[in-house]
Amino acid sequence: MTIADNLNIVRQAVDVAQKDTPVKLVAVSKTFPEEAIWEAYQAGQRIFGENYVQEGVRKIQYFRDAQPQAEFEWHFIGPLQSNKSRLVAEHFDWVQSIDRLKIARRLSEQRPSSMPALNVLIEVNIDDEETKSGVAPDDLLAIVKEVAVLPNLKLRGLMCIPSAQADEAQSRAAFAQMKSLFEFCRKEGFDFDTLSMGMSADFALAIDQGATMVRVGSAIFGARDYSNR
Numbered sequence: 001m002t003i004a005d006n007l008n009i010v011r012q013a014v015d016v017a018q019k020d021t022p023v024k025l026v027a028v029s030k031t032f033p034e035e036a037i038w039e040a041y042q043a044g045q046r047i048f049g050e051n052y053v054q055e056g057v058r059k060i061q062y063f064r065d066a067q068p069q070a071e072f073e074w075h076f077i078g079p080l081q082s083n084k085s086r087l088v089a090e091h092f093d094w095v096q097s098i099d100r101l102k103i104a105r106r107l108s109e110q111r112p113s114s115m116p117a118l119n120v121l122i123e124v125n126i127d128d129e130e131t132k133s134g135v136a137p138d139d140l141l142a143i144v145k146e147v148a149v150l151p152n153l154k155l156r157g158l159m160c161i162p163s164a165q166a167d168e169a170q171s172r173a174a175f176a177q178m179k180s181l182f183e184f185c186r187k188e189g190f191d192f193d194t195l196s197m198g199m200s201a202d203f204a205l206a207i208d209q210g211a212t213m214v215r216v217g218s219a220i221f222g223a224r225d226y227s228n229r
């Protein structure tokens with residue numbers, strides 16, 4: 001199976017699962033080399049997600065030089081430390097993992113004026129796991145209000161990474177809760193169009209529960225080998 005074959009299978013599954021709103025597919029390319037990304041690009045994929053700052057920036061710069069005509073959309077989806085926010089603000093198109101106001105403020109301050117506003121999502125800690133990042137559902141509205149007014153960011157919605165241990169019923173419940181938080185924010189007047197949830201194992205379930213964006217890695221690129229990092 002090639003990357004193009006895998007992409008076709010994932011796209012077909014997304015097509016089957018989606019209802020009236022088209023669902024965006026983010027190809028999560030962390031740990032995979034530039035050649036794998038280019039193979040996916042040539043098969044029509046444009047949106048890529050990266051988790052690690054240095055690795056992501058290296059790839060963005062590589063393609064800026066090697067394929068200046070290419071139209072990539074780069075999403076940062078990993079945990080972000082404040083000392084690395086500038087690199088992210090200067091290179092990525094989206095940041096999906098905003099989990100505190102301080103990071104959002106830094107990204108807004110550090111976004112170059114020559115670039116369009118940085119699209120951002122707030123990461124919600126939907127399973128309330130102490131070890132995991134993300135904003136607690138009870139704190140969400142307060143941070144949404146503050147991030148929405150930052151000048152160089154465009155707050156587009158919410159993302160979550162439910163517990164990897166969750167069974168199907170637990171994942172469905174977590175996705176449904178995300179959907180209601182998303183609708184709640186919209187009722188509060190926030191112009192959200194993106195609910196990012198669902199990965200290789202559960203993207204169809206996430207779409208069924210209202211995801212507008214899914215982040216799929218291993219189902220497209222194969223198993224990850226972290227020793228390459």
Ligand SMILES: *Cc1c(COP(=O)(O)O)cnc(C)c1O
Pocket residue numbers: 028030051077078161199200201215216217218219
């Ligand atoms: C790695 C990762 C993914 C993709 O995971 P797969 O199970 O390989 O599809 C999606 N979202 C985030 C935040 C990730 O870190």
